[in-house]
Amino acid sequence: MATSTKSLKAQGNQLADTLIQLKVLNGKELVDAKFPLFAEKLSDIGLKPLKPTGIDIFQINMGKMCNQVCAHCHVDAGPDRKEIMTRETLERCLEILAETDIKTVDLTGGAPEMNPNFFWFVEEVSKLGKHIIDRCNLTIILANKKYHILPEFLAKHKVEVVSSLPYYNAKKTDSQRGDGVFEKSIKALQMLNEVGYGKDNPDLQLNLVYNPSGAFLPGNQASLEADFKRQLKRKYDIVFNNLFAITNLPISRFLDYLLESGNYEGYMQQLVEAFNPIAAHNVMCRNTISIGWDGYLYDCDFNQMLELKVAAKGQHINDFNVDELVNRNIILNQHCYGCTAGAGSSCGGEVV
Amino acid sequence: MSKTYFKPEDLKKFGKIGDFGAPDLAKKFFEYYGEVFKEGALTEREKSLIALAVAHTVQCPYCIDAYAVDCLQKGADEDMMSEAVHVAAAIKSGATLVNSVMMINKAQEISM
Numbered sequence: 001m002a003t004s005t006k007s008l009k010a011q012g013n014q015l016a017d018t019l020i021q022l023k024v025l026n027g028k029e030l031v032d033a034k035f036p037l038f039a040e041k042l043s044d045i046g047l048k049p050l051k052p053t054g055i056d057i058f059q060i061n062m063g064k065m066c067n068q069v070c071a072h073c074h075v076d077a078g079p080d081r082k083e084i085m086t087r088e089t090l091e092r093c094l095e096i097l098a099e100t101d102i103k104t105v106d107l108t109g110g111a112p113e114m115n116p117n118f119f120w121f122v123e124e125v126s127k128l129g130k131h132i133i134d135r136c137n138l139t140i141i142l143a144n145k146k147y148h149i150l151p152e153f154l155a156k157h158k159v160e161v162v163s164s165l166p167y168y169n170a171k172k173t174d175s176q177r178g179d180g181v182f183e184k185s186i187k188a189l190q191m192l193n194e195v196g197y198g199k200d201n202p203d204l205q206l207n208l209v210y211n212p213s214g215a216f217l218p219g220n221q222a223s224l225e226a227d228f229k230r231q232l233k234r235k236y237d238i239v240f241n242n243l244f245a246i247t248n249l250p251i252s253r254f255l256d257y258l259l260e261s262g263n264y265e266g267y268m269q270q271l272v273e274a275f276n277p278i279a280a281h282n283v284m285c286r287n288t289i290s291i292g293w294d295g296y297l298y299d300c301d302f303n304q305m306l307e308l309k310v311a312a313k314g315q316h317i318n319d320f321n322v323d324e325l326v327n328r329n330i331i332l333n334q335h336c337y338g339c340t341a342g343a344g345s346s347c348g349g350e351v352v
Numbered sequence: 353m354s355k356t357y358f359k360p361e362d363l364k365k366f367g368k369i370g371d372f373g374a375p376d377l378a379k380k381f382f383e384y385y386g387e388v389f390k391e392g393a394l395t396e397r398e399k400s401l402i403a404l405a406v407a408h409t410v411q412c413p414y415c416i417d418a419y420a421v422d423c424l425q426k427g428a429d430e431d432m433m434s435e436a437v438h439v440a441a442a443i444k445s446g447a448t449l450v451n452s453v454m455m456i457n458k459a460q461e462i463s464m
Contacts, residue, residue, distance in 0.1 A: 223427070
């Protein structure tokens with residue numbers, strides 16, 4: 001994989017258009033490869049329509065702006081993306097969180113910390129007693145002096161930190177996340193360890209995300225975790241709690257990579273062949289609601305990036321209706337194979 | 353018969369060789385194969401790297417295809433995979449060279 005310094009949108013790449021992506025996934029554009037319909041796979045195992053089990057996780061995309069331009073990014077995030085969630089929308093999120101018993105608030109982006117209201121918002125959510133997750137890309141901590149306080153700030157509010165580190169060496173990490181990212185990530189992890197993250201305090205969880213640097217599926221999560229723990233401790237004296245092994249979904253920049261490298265058909269075939277009914281029962285969209293930077297609601301972060309809004313009358317945070325949302329039918333498409341392959345994949349790693 | 357002996361898509365047919373004949377033997381082989389590659393005294397990744405190295409020495413394109421992917425999936429990096437193949441290459445070239453002792457013995461035996 002090789003990184004670019006611009007998003008697909010800034011490059012004028014046709015895959016920045018989500019309709020084109022959906023056409024590719026259904027063999028109607030750029031490629032003619034067709035695969036069994038994911039919806040039919042769920043039908044075969046009696047899981048269609050796919051219904052939520054509840055709303056436990058409130059995942060907020062605070063904006064598409066990011067200091068990195070990762071080669072596999074499903075958000076197509078980067079410094080050139082200006083979409084940022086407004087304070088008004090964040091206030092509406094707070095109202096909903098105060099009114100409901102949703103337990104977990106999962107902050108993502110882009111780099112969520114680049115939203116100018118990030119620090120205020122975390123403080124307010126913390127007052128509500130919710131569990132907060134910050135999907136931190138690590139390098140943001142070193143990107144600017146104003147972010148150097150992040151480790152202490154996050155620790156103060158007992159925020160769980162979830163950070164991507166595709167490998168414990170620079171070559172693989174930088175090929176996916178950009179030149180110099182590995183070295184800065186290591187420094188940031190050491191800073192998080194210094195304030196107590198990743199150690200014995202259960203309130204200071206530091207979890208890493210592994211995703212393959214190429215057109216192959218992740219291996220066994222427990223084996224990878226043991227390996228990462230051994231190597232990061234040995235080489236850099238870094239400790240962390242859990243490793244989440246995540247499958248790359250064939251959308252946005254990873255889809256672009258698959259098409260450009262000639263791996264699209266083979267990768268989709270791998271996903272289809274690895275379909276696991278048990279993983280299908282446990283997919284994250286069943287207990288998550290995903291909120292876009294502009295306040296629209298989605299079943300998951302991937303449906304958000306494909307602009308597939310929830311199948312409900314209230315599709316915007318201003319019309320948030322828990323009863324309606326927990327009874328909705330989850331929108332399915334061919335990219336969903338990515339969450340049901342092998343041991344499954346979610347924002348928390350394997351699902352079986 | 354196709355005009356080439358090796359076709360990448362044939363790899364996917366491997367698991368079905370028992371459909372052609374000797375199903376019980378095929379079943380036993382695949383059960384054994386599956387057990388061999390499970391985590392034991394060696395990790396799954398170590399076994400995959402050994403398989404990759406052996407695949408090169410037996411020059412099996414199907415095995416090289418399968419275990420290049422498998423090694424990456426199990427978290428091996430390019431250096432680990434390359435070193436494994438170098439181990440195979442060293443043993444193979446060493447095996448050639450160590451037999452030169454026989455040549456030397458014979459040559460010395462019949463030489464003045």
